[in-house]
Amino acid sequence: MTIRAVYADNNATTRVAAEVLEAMLPFFKEQFGNPSSMHYLAKPAEQAITKAREQVACLLYADPSEIVFTSCGTESDNAAIRGVLAALPHKKHIITTRVEHPAVRNVCQYLGKNGYRVTELSVDKMGQIDLDELRETLDDDTALVSIMWANNETGVIFPVREIADMVKSRGALLHCDAVQAAGKLPVDLRVVNVDLLSISGHKLHAPKGIGVLYIRKGTYFSPLMIGGHQEKGRRAGTENVPYIVGLGKACELAFEHMEEEQTRVKALRDRLEKELLEQALDASVNGDPANRLPNTTSISFKYIEGEAILLMLSAEGIAASSGSACTSGSLEPSHVLRAMGVPFTRVHGSIRFSLSRYNSDEDITYIVEKMVPTARRLREISPFGRDELYAAK
Amino acid sequence: MWDYTDKVKDHFYHPRNVGQIEKPDGVGEEGSLACGDSLRLMFKLDKNGRIAEARFQTFGCGSAIASASALTEMILGKTLEEAEKITNQDIADYLGGLPVEKMHCSVMGREALEAAIANSRGEDVEALRARKGHVVCECFGVTDNEIVRVIKENHLKTVEEVTNFTKAGGGCRRCHPQIENLIAGVIGIEQKQEAAQPPGKKMSNIQKIKLIEETLENEIKPMLRADGGDIELIDIEGDRVMVALRGMCSSCPSSQLTLKQYVESKLREFVSEDIIVEEAKP
Numbered sequence: 001m002t003i004r005a006v007y008a009d010n011n012a013t014t015r016v017a018a019e020v021l022e023a024m025l026p027f028f029k030e031q032f033g034n035p036s037s038m039h040y041l042a043k044p045a046e047q048a049i050t051k052a053r054e055q056v057a058c059l060l061y062a063d064p065s066e067i068v069f070t071s072c073g074t075e076s077d078n079a080a081i082r083g084v085l086a087a088l089p090h091k092k093h094i095i096t097t098r099v100e101h102p103a104v105r106n107v108c109q110y111l112g113k114n115g116y117r118v119t120e121l122s123v124d125k126m127g128q129i130d131l132d133e134l135r136e137t138l139d140d141d142t143a144l145v146s147i148m149w150a151n152n153e154t155g156v157i158f159p160v161r162e163i164a165d166m167v168k169s170r171g172a173l174l175h176c177d178a179v180q181a182a183g184k185l186p187v188d189l190r191v192v193n194v195d196l197l198s199i200s201g202h203k204l205h206a207p208k209g210i211g212v213l214y215i216r217k218g219t220y221f222s223p224l225m226i227g228g229h230q231e232k233g234r235r236a237g238t239e240n241v242p243y244i245v246g247l248g249k250a251c252e253l254a255f256e257h258m259e260e261e262q263t264r265v266k267a268l269r270d271r272l273e274k275e276l277l278e279q280a281l282d283a284s285v286n287g288d289p290a291n292r293l294p295n296t297t298s299i300s301f302k303y304i305e306g307e308a309i310l311l312m313l314s315a316e317g318i319a320a321s322s323g324s325a326c327t328s329g330s331l332e333p334s335h336v337l338r339a340m341g342v343p344f345t346r347v348h349g350s351i352r353f354s355l356s357r358y359n360s361d362e363d364i365t366y367i368v369e370k371m372v373p374t375a376r377r378l379r380e381i382s383p384f385g386r387d388e389l390y391a392a393k
Numbered sequence: 394m395w396d397y398t399d400k401v402k403d404h405f406y407h408p409r410n411v412g413q414i415e416k417p418d419g420v421g422e423e424g425s426l427a428c429g430d431s432l433r434l435m436f437k438l439d440k441n442g443r444i445a446e447a448r449f450q451t452f453g454c455g456s457a458i459a460s461a462s463a464l465t466e467m468i469l470g471k472t473l474e475e476a477e478k479i480t481n482q483d484i485a486d487y488l489g490g491l492p493v494e495k496m497h498c499s500v501m502g503r504e505a506l507e508a509a510i511a512n513s514r515g516e517d518v519e520a521l522r523a524r525k526g527h528v529v530c531e532c533f534g535v536t537d538n539e540i541v542r543v544i545k546e547n548h549l550k551t552v553e554e555v556t557n558f559t560k561a562g563g564g565c566r567r568c569h570p571q572i573e574n575l576i577a578g579v580i581g582i583e584q585k586q587e588a589a590q591p592p593g594k595k596m597s598n599i600q601k602i603k604l605i606e607e608t609l610e611n612e613i614k615p616m617l618r619a620d621g622g623d624i625e626l627i628d629i630e631g632d633r634v635m636v637a638l639r640g641m642c643s644s645c646p647s648s649q650l651t652l653k654q655y656v657e658s659k660l661r662e663f664v665s666e667d668i669i670v671e672e673a674k675p
Contacts, residue, residue, distance in 0.1 A: 324454070326430070383452060
């Protein structure tokens with residue numbers, strides 16, 4: 001029996017692309033200069049950052065001057081939300097959703113305890129927000145709306161273009177966490193009128209420890225990090241040159257592979273989903289199938305528990321993730337699936353497979369081959385449902 | 394990723410005694426689908442009143458399955474009176490330990506066993522429930538008597554610990570004040586009992602060192618590790634205990650507070666009133 005290594009947890013993190021690593025290496029070795037220095041080592045570093053800024057801007061259809069490098073997606077989210085609020089001290093209302101990543105949700109909840117009024121928009125069974133609810137919630141006191149482009153657990157894509165137009169028409173600013181969207185689908189900031197947008201390097205085959213905050217020209221913004229003049233004063237701290245170079249290269253590759261994400265990767269995901277639903281019995285997909293990231297599927301397997309599934313899959317070399325409470329210390333299952341009203345019977349057995357361009361047809365065959373007996377085996381151990389499910393077989 | 398012992402992994406990947414028994418002598422169920430884990434335990438007695446066969450079915454995570462599997466092995470050959478004495482800590486020990494966040498899996502095992510024994514004695518399930526007390530945590534259906542028992546058996550001091558052991562308080566958190574009251578109640582009783590004990594029990598040095606090690610291992614390390622920290626025993630001179638803080642603790646601004654208020658007070662509580670904890674200088 002052969003064990004493959006199948007990585008299907010790309011919404012958690014991705015492997016660093018070989019081209020990315022190669023682009024980075026010289027900036028650890030001979031080109032180690034600080035771009036702010038006044039000697040011959042500064043120039044190559046400065047030029048490399050300029051190039052990377054253009055590569056990122058290209059992926060977002062933005063102007064390079066609007067790209068600010070940060071240390072990660074969480075920093076970008078924090079800087080965006082706090083930076084806007086600090087620049088608009090007279091406004092005290094924030095709108096967000098119940099399904100945001102903790103990097104946004106917990107910041108908003110913290111601000112809610114510190115003088116801000118926070119509205120969390122609900123989502124329906126498909127994981128979609130109600131634009132009418134957003135319209136009714138926006139008021140003159142609303143400083144910022146922070147809504148994700150696509151959800152990390154279900155892959156559900158929000159109608160960001162409509163949201164942006166609505167938010168702007170009421171004079172508020174829009175921050176968009178595009179950490180999961182960037183690289184997986186076109187993020188065209190010429191047509192989507194967001195003011196600020198967050199990206200994380202390690203979700204698109206750059207390393208961990210590098211992120212981007214896009215700040216549209218003319219946006220009210222007060223920096224979170226104060227210090228040197230780097231990033232035009234919007235984010236102080238010596239530039240992380242090799243990682244910035246890596247992120248630039250990763251964005252260039254993502255741009256080149258965009259078509260593949262939408263076609264080949266999507267086809268892999270669709271096949272995985274279809275075969276699991278057919279063969280693993282009593283499984284269901286979470287999230288709006290019509291508006292979803294091409295690489296993500298969240299599937300609930302009834303009567304069994306997510307951590308047990310993950311451990312079994314892991315022993316077979318398959319990496320995935322779960323919305324089950326038992327995969328976290330909190331004992332609280334996924335806030336995203338709960339917000340969507342997914343019943344407890346299905347929340348606990350939810351598994352997220354998130355693919356990338358590095359996955360192959362054989363990977364999908366292997367996952368199905370291992371997941372189906374895993375579900376069957378755990379259901380044999382489970383006191384629930386087995387009779388109904390397998391009696392007829 | 395949880396730090397499961399090899400024994401936990403073995404019992405998860407190769408669970409013993411899965412399934413049901415026809416005409417069992419005792420059946421106990423604990424937990425529910427909504428809670429995220431559930432256990433059905435059943436056994437058959439031989440003519441001498443010993444457990445001859447035990448089987449289980451579990452819906453739950455890796456350690457829930459491992460705990461149930463371990464329990465079925467532990468009760469084999471025991472009389473009901475002997476089986477009754479098994480605590481959740483015994484189940485965890487059998488598995489070489491469980492992560493603190495997963496201790497509730499061992500509690501679920503003990504509760505199901507208790508229910509199965511009651512069932513075999515013809516006790517009404519409703520009567521058992523009544524004996525268990527009233528539900529404190531409505532999210533996970535945990536009663537006051539269950540919580541008090543776990544607080545006593547495991548010397549729990551905080552709501553977070555109670556949540557790790559029983560799940561109580563892990564959902565909506567509405568019951569946290571009630572759990573705090575239950576802890577305060579138990580600590581009150583324990584303090585009175587301690588006061589009643591004759592003072593001046595003399596320990597040998599070996600006994601003392603062993604007790605210090607055990608207290609560090611069982612009482613202190615799990616709490617520190619829950620916050621990403623750790624502690625190492627460096628030396629003991631009389632009542633002076635030299636330790637080094639590791640992991641998150643070593644860079645934590647409140648490490649001195651941790652040393653004095655947490656480590657020292659625990660050692661004074663479990664070992665001797667005269668203990669002084671010092672940080673070993675590198």
